[in-house]
Amino acid sequence: MANPDGGVSVKGHITHVIFDMDGLLLDTEKFYTEVQEIILARFNKTFDWSLKAKMMGKKAIEAARIFVEETGIGNSLTAEQFLVERESMLQSLFPTSELMPGASRLIKHLHAKGIPICLATGSHKRHFELKTQRHSELFSLMHHVVLGDDPDVKKGKPSPDVFLAAAKRFEGGPVNPQKILVFEDAPSGVLGAKNAGTSVVMVPDPRLDSSLHKDADQVLNSLLDFKPSEWGLPPFDTPTS
Numbered sequence: 266m267a268n269p270d271g272g273v274s275v276k277g278h279i280t281h282v283i284f285d286m287d288g289l290l291l292d293t294e295k296f297y298t299e300v301q302e303i304i305l306a307r308f309n310k311t312f313d314w315s316l317k318a319k320m321m322g323k324k325a326i327e328a329a330r331i332f333v334e335e336t337g338i339g340n341s342l343t344a345e346q347f348l349v350e351r352e353s354m355l356q357s358l359f360p361t362s363e364l365m366p367g368a369s370r371l372i373k374h375l376h377a378k379g380i381p382i383c384l385a386t387g388s389h390k391r392h393f394e395l396k397t398q399r400h401s402e403l404f405s406l407m408h409h410v411v412l413g414d415d416p417d418v419k420k421g422k423p424s425p426d427v428f429l430a431a432a433k434r435f436e437g438g439p440v441n442p443q444k445i446l447v448f449e450d451a452p453s454g455v456l457g458a459k460n461a462g463t464s465v466v467m468v469p470d471p472r473l474d475s476s477l478h479k480d481a482d483q484v485l486n487s488l489l490d491f492k493p494s495e496w497g498l499p500p501f502d503t504p505t506s
């Protein structure tokens with residue numbers, strides 16, 4: 266559980282780290298929000314953060330079904346049609362993806378200290394490639410990447426599938442989930458990681474209702490605020506650690 270002051274109540278000796286991608290390492294959630302607002306405007310409806318919270322972190326088709334059902338537009342637009350409609354807009358936005366604050370510093374630090382790191386995202390391969398094309402050097406530091414369309418990921422977050430597949434593929438895996446720390450921004454992702462038995466640091470968008478932080482072991486405003494030593498990980502070399 267998260268402490269109100271953002272402190273750690275569950276300390277563990279972490280040896281491996283799993284990163285979420287969208288909204289955690291890359292500032293891509295804003296693209297989904299933008300295109301969903303455009304589509305809903307056609308139906309004279311508005312997109313809000315309670316719906317956003319239900320969609321984020323999920324596989325594309327799962328999020329699409331939630332979108333058409335919750336907004337009540339399902340009779341006019343199917344989940345499949347919604348995905349087609351948003352695709353051309355997303356394809357032009359994704360290559361402009363930028364890193365979230367502190368993402369590069371943390372990935373490079375853990376890699377330099379020999380901590381095995383990997384990625385576990387709901388994004389499928391085609392979108393992953395578009396989003397990371399300007400950041401291939403950084404993402405190449407990941408030991409492996411598990412994508413939403415991976416055959417081992419039968420169900421998207423909050424199912425533990427993507428995290429269990431990620432834990433299995435580390436050198437000498439499967440790694441004991443108690444030794445793994447997951448970084449997530451989405452409520453479904455935090456729950457998926459807990460369902461896999463790992464510890465979770467949540468870095469939520471400030472617009473997300475704080476009641477949705479409750480399953481995380483630690484809640485931070487930014488990756489820049491992460492203190493590796495609180496989790497038994499090597500500290501940053503700079504004084505800011």
Ligand SMILES: O=P(O)(O)OC[C@@H](O)CO
Pocket residue numbers: 285286287288297320321322323324325385386387388389451454
């Ligand atoms: O699991 P992440 O990397 O957040 O990706 C999910 C994404 O498809 C949008 O929410």
Ligand SMILES: [Mg+2]
Pocket residue numbers: 285286287288289321322449450451454
């Ligand atoms: Mg995410």
